[in-house]
Each structure stands twice: as structure tokens, then as C-alpha cells.
Amino acid sequence: MDIHTTTLPRTTTQPAVRLVDVHKTYAGATPVAALRGVTLDLGRGTVTAIMGQSGSGKSTLLNVAAGLDQPTRGRVVIGDQDTAGLSPDRLTRLRREQVGFVFQSYNLIGHLDVRANIELPLVLGGRSTDEAWLAELVGSLGLTGLTGRLPGELSGGQAQRVAIARALVTRPTVVFADEPTGALDSRTGAQVLELLRDTARRLDQTVVLVTHDSVVAAAAERVVLLADGLVVDELLAPTVEQVTARMLGLGR
Amino acid sequence: MTGPWGLALSGARAHRAGLSGTALVLAAAGAVVSMVGVLLESGLRAAPGVDGGLLTALASSYAGTALVVVLLVTATTVTLALRGRRRELALLRTVGATRGQVRQQVSREVLLVAGVAVPLGALPGVLLARRLVPLLVDAGVLAPGGELAISPLPALGAVALLLPTALLAGRLAARETLRSSPTEAVRDSAHEAPGIGGVRRWLAVAGAVAGLAAAFSPLVVPGTIGAASAATSAFLLVAAACLAGPLLVAATFGRASRLPGARTGAPTRLALHNLRGYSRRLTTVVVPLALALATGTIQTSVDRSVAEAAGQQLTAALGADLVVTGATTPDRVREATALPGLARVVPLTDTPAEVRTDSDDLPDGLVWERTSLRAVPADVPRDVLDPGVTEGSLAALAEPGTVAVSSDAAFELGLDLGDAVPVRVEGAEHRLDVVAVYDRGLGLGDYLTDTSTVAALGGAPAATTLLVDADDPAATGALRGLELGVATAEGYAASVVSADAALQRLSTVLLLALLVFVGLGAATALVLSTAGRRAELALLHRTGATRRQLVRMTLVESVLTGLLAWVIGTAAVVPAVVGVSAGLLGWHLPVVDLPTYALLSGAVLVTSVAATVGAATWAVRLPRGRTAAA
Known part of the structure; x- marks a missing residue:
């Protein structure tokens, strides 16, 4: 299972995910331009927070970067693979092998128990479960004793942690998380964040998370601020105060 | 796992x-x-x-x-x-x-x-x-x-x-x-996409065109074959309506959902919005309901049209005063013919036979069709029996080994004057030459021959009908005295049409079995789709809708669903009914089995309302669980 960490060349010059002039417009009666030309490199092994007000395009950016959605225009490169022109199934396989995604709405399958939900990406990929790794995830995410439960029997925070375990179980090279601490109290949120960062460091993962929380964002190495579908600002090694100030600035 | x-x-x-x-x-x-x-x-x-x-x-x-x-x-x-x-x-x-x-x-x-x-x-x-x-x-x-x-x-x-x-x-x-x-x-x-894809749109148009073409095929294809092909148009049109369903729904309820003013109750407004917003779900539910109405109506209406056409043809073909039935043996025929007061007696003798309808090497049941050869004297006067000859002449039947075929049979078998028809009588195969084609096959049967031809084939006549012109009114009584059936041409035509009561009963039972199946399908569809809305109903409940309002909302929806199914089913049947009627009976008021149609219309509405409201009542009563995180 360590293949991913050992065979991928560690080159700082090549980012884990690269977006070049990415546009995304949702078709409809009134087309919505969610992204209007985003160019962004997400460096290997880094933790990046994406911030912005509601409707600024954060979730769309995350979906497009993760290969869950196709850009209307522009290029998305995951690892060394340009996603343009990939068949939907090739894209799905690429995603399954390299990307973990924590959904804001958890996206757990209602009739599968916690363990089956976590194992799902492995089952779909035809891979066997690394029991030690699963036990470690379950233990460190505080899910011990819950693996037999159905999603409907979990609290919001528990469901969130199951979603995180599912995103990490394949040891992806990039982890995207849409408001991963949104449903958690600040203490649990801090723990979950710690786990994400810890795992990222150990597995040399790239982490990209969308958040509203300045404290969470300040834990990242880099904060990208989005407004109206464009990158408007960037902070490196930010403090909570800096992040809060910038966010307030966006609101004006 | x-x-x-x-x-x-x-x-x-x-x-x-x-x-x-x-x-x-x-x-x-x-x-x-x-x-x-x-x-x-x-x-x-x-x-x-x-x-x-x-x-x-x-x-x-x-x-x-x-x-x-x-x-x-x-x-x-x-x-x-x-x-x-x-x-x-x-x-x-x-x-x-x-x-x-x-x-x-x-x-x-x-x-x-x-x-x-x-x-x-x-x-x-x-x-x-x-x-x-x-x-x-x-x-x-x-x-x-x-x-x-x-x-x-x-x-x-x-x-x-x-x-x-x-x-x-x-x-x-x-x-x-x-x-x-x-x-x-x-x-x-x-939610649902309101429009439909290009392929689906084209399929809907193709279905509608094919359906209309089939509906009016009786104008080109004669008789029962034309009627049968017209009957298929109802299915094609129902299928086309389903394919175009979301568009039809948007057209119908799109306007309606904006129409209600402030006085309209919340359940009705919600119901209209739901029908418009979930047009695909609605379409799927409407299919079996419309299908039940269309199947039942078209099947019974075609049967009635065919029966009516047969009756009309028979009445038009028979010019004799009386039709005498029941003379089952040659002796009885002689007895009847010998009665005084009869101006003219023409015997029609039916002989069971089979006709080869397909030259392919298939099982017997598929290529040999059971029918009967009807023997008439070749010189039968037109004012006694007029089959409506369109080609050739009946007089040519005097030649042994000849046959006159109805235009239906000529079309089905691809026969022209001079062609040979393979016929099997008493297990022996013969070929008869076509010397005439006539119109009134539904009334008179598909094959007419001369008495001598049937005798040569060695057939055993099954029944003889006598066409009688009587000078003396007392002759009727005398014929009755011989325990023979005596009727006017009209009376005879009516009795022939309703004679196959046992066969009718069989086809009614078969149709009923099919309708029970469709009803089951429709009820299941309604229950499935309503039960599948628990989350939606619960959401409305949480937003402030009372259970009563929710049940009323589904009631309005179910009534409108039933009505839509009724409209689609009816619209799908109309061209077929008109086509069948026009093909068999000419252009006049189409024959519809109104009692069946009314019964099925009621059944469509009742099924829609009962299944939907029943399922909805169940859905809003049950406590919610297990969906919070899904």
C-alpha cells in the first residue's frame, strides 16, 4: 500500500495539482459563472486553505481541481496527468487512485454501515483493505465502536469523521476537504485538523481545504482568497489575525 | 459484505x-x-x-x-x-x-x-x-x-x-x-431536469408519426389486418406521449402552476408545483394508467367495429327474403327445398378447410390457417347473394378447381386473379385458382367456391344455410314446422355476429387478465413514487405543512395525475378508433365500446387517487429516521 508514497518522484518544481485559466459556468436558464479564470499551483506536501464568501466559487474550485467536475475552459493537471480529454471513467480511476475528497454534505451511503462506507473506495477499486491502516484511521478519528452503525445513526460530527476516514483510506496523494470542520465543535475540529495535517505529513500528501474558519485557515501554510470566481489574494504562513483581517476586507 | x-x-x-x-x-x-x-x-x-x-x-x-x-x-x-x-x-x-x-x-x-x-x-x-x-x-x-x-x-x-x-x-x-x-x-x-434530450425528442416524434400512420392504415390495408394494425397505433401514441412526457407536463401544468390566485389553498398550489417540478416522475406513473385505458378501449372497440362491419356486409350481401339455418344434412335440405310456396332457394354450404398463409417451413399451426370454403352456385343471382365482386367474376367459379377470395385474404396472401391458393381439405392438399376477388369477406367469409369444386375436393360439409325467396307467407311457418331456423337477412346478420359468444367470453377473460396486470403495474408505480417522496413530504412537514395539508396535496396531485392519464389514454385511442372505424365501416360516427371506456376511465381515476393517497397517508404517518446524514 506504500507504493504511492515511494514511487512518486518528489520534485518541488512540479505541483500536485495545477489549474490554468480555469473557467466554470453552470448552464441553465440564467448561466452562472462560478469560476472566471483561476490559475493556481498547489505544491506537493503543502496544506492550502481556500477562503471566500458564500458564492465566491470555493466549492466549485475544489470540485474542478479534484476532477469531480469538468471545467468549461482551461486546464486541470492532477499529478502529471492533464484531465482534459480524459474519458469520464479514466478520470474516475485517476481520482480514485490519487484523490481523497471530504464532502461538505458527507455523501455517505445510507444503507451501508460505517465500515462499509469507509471501505467503499477500496471495494470500487478492487483493492483489499489494509486492516492496520483502517484501525488506525478509526482509532484516531474517534470512530471506535461505531463501525457497525448506519449513517442515519450518527451525529453530524461523527458522520463528518467517517467521511474523512473514507477520503484517507486509499492513501491519496491529494486530499480535498470542503468545510471539513464545519459541523464540529472547536475542540473536535482542532483534532480533526491535526489528524489531517499529521497524515499529510506522514504520507507526503497535499491537502486543500475550503473553510470559513480563520483559525482553521491559519493552520495552513498558505491561504488563497477567492471572490467572484477569481483569486484575489494570497497569504503565506498566515496568522489568525491576518486571515481575519483579509476576510473582513473582502466583505467590504 | x-x-x-x-x-x-x-x-x-x-x-x-x-x-x-x-x-x-x-x-x-x-x-x-x-x-x-x-x-x-x-x-x-x-x-x-x-x-x-x-x-x-x-x-x-x-x-x-x-x-x-x-x-x-x-x-x-x-x-x-x-x-x-x-x-x-x-x-x-x-x-x-x-x-x-x-x-x-x-x-x-x-x-x-x-x-x-x-x-x-x-x-x-x-x-x-x-x-x-x-x-x-x-x-x-x-x-x-x-x-x-x-x-x-x-x-x-x-x-x-x-x-x-x-x-x-x-x-x-x-x-x-x-x-x-x-x-x-x-x-x-x-430535482429533475425540465427538458428532454434530443434523442428522446426524436423518438417521441417518430412514435407519434408511426402511431398516426398506423391509425390510418385501414384506409390502405383492408379489413381485419388494417384494423389490427390501427389498433397498434394506440400503443405507439402512448409510448410517444411518455417520451414527450416532461414537455407535455410542462406545457399543461407550467401555466397552471402560475395560474392560481391568492385564494387557492396551499395544497393545490404545492400540488401544481410538484407536478411541474417532477414531470419525469409523473410521466412514469401516467404510462401504465394511460396504457390500461388505451388497451381496454381499443381492444373492445376493434372487436365491435369488426362485428358491426361483418353485420353490415352480411346485410348488404343478402338479398333473399329469408335465411334458413339448421338444415344439417342433404336430406333436410331436400325436405326444405321441396316445400311449397318457395320461389327460389339458394344453398350455401360450409366446408372446413385450411389455407396455407405462409410458404416458409414453419410448424403447421403457423402456416395453415383454419377457415371454411363456402360453396355457392356459380350462377347465384346478384339480388340473392352479392359478395361485392371487384375483380373477375363469380360465374367463373363454374370451372372446377377455382375459388373466389375476399379482398382481405387477397391482401394477406398476396393473391391476384390467376394465382393458386394452397388448400387442405380432410388432410389432402389441393391448389385452387383465384377467379374472383370480392369485398364482403368479413360478412361472407374469405373463400367462395362452387358446389362442384368442394365435392371434388372430398370435403364434408359442416352446415348449410338456405337463402330463400318466399311467395307465400305461410312458407315461413312451414319451414319452422321442419324445426329449421328462419330469419330475415337482417335478423340472420345480427345472430351471426353475436354467435361467437363463447369466443367473445374467452377474449374478454384474456383482456381482463391483461387489465388486472396493468392495474397492478399502475398501482405499484403510484405507491412506489409516493413512498419515494417520504423525504420530500417530511421536509414540507418540517417547513410547516400539516399532515392534513400534505394528504390533500397528494389528493390534488393524484386527481390531476389520473386526469392526465385519462387525457393521454383517450387521445392515444381516438386516431385508432377513427381509423379502424373508417377502414371497416367507412366515414361515419366511429364505433366505440362506450361502457368499457367509461368503466376504464373511472378505474384510472380511482386507481390513481386510491394508490397515491393511501401511500401518502402511510408516508406522512411514519416517523422519520435514518436519513439525517445520508
């Missing part, structure tokens, strides 16, 4: 309520198909005591309608069962399932359900066919004590037919989820 089959099993388990409805319909479909299969197989095997030709003809004409209906209802039910799973399938994709994997998951679940339900249903289907035996005996299809063939073939046929249909419907239902990107699919699973 890992692996793809594990996923399929757990999916099936989790959705057992919805799938049990699907299983029920699939089992009923299996029953109908295997019942038809038993009849067809028995006809083709033509064991002793079975009139193979007649049973094959009966089974295959029923099979046409039954199979179309069964396949449409099966496809609808599977589609509806998978509708409720769109979100789950979309979620699987976000977690990394390829489209192929989602398709396989769907196929596996469908296989699990259909693979069990269809064979289970096929068994009662065979029993159902055996229950038909008394009716078949009454109708003369089986000799008393005759048995239907029992073999595993009908059950296998049902599996071979229904499994691929269910799988295909599953694939098509999953297509919606697989077309878009995973995130879009999740988003779309919460």
Missing part, C-alpha cells in the same frame, strides 16, 4: 420495500407471458383434441397486445424503482465508482430481483392457462378432455423476454445519473 455482489445485495436489502413492488410486477409479468406461452406452445404442438390453428391464431393475436403492454409496464416499474436511487448512484460516483461500475451495480440488483421474481411468477401463469381450459372447450378450441401442453418452455420464454427488458430499463434509468459529472449528478438527484 464487500465486493460488487455484496454491494448489490445490500442495496437490494436496503430498498426492499421499493423492490418488492417491482418484484410483484415482474412476477405478474412472468405470469402473463408464461400464460400466453402455454397457449402458443399448445397451439403449435397441436396435440390430439387441440385445434392447433385456431389456438395459435388466438394466442398470437393476444400475444401481440399482451407483450407490448407487459414490456412497457415492466420497463416503467424498473425505471421508477431506480428513480429513487439516483442520489445513491450519484454518491457512488463521487466516491470513485466508474460509470461501468454503477451500471453493473444496477444490473446486478435488477438481475437479483428479476431472476427470482419472473420464474416465480411464471408458475402461477401456467396454472392460470390451465384455468382457461373450460373456456377454451366452450369456444371449440379444445375438444372436451383436451389438454394444454405443459413444459418448461413458457417459463424460460418469460425469463428470456423479461430479464433483458428489465436490464435495459435499468440501464436507461441509470443513464441520467451517468451522463453528467459526479457533482452535477448529486445536485441533479434532488
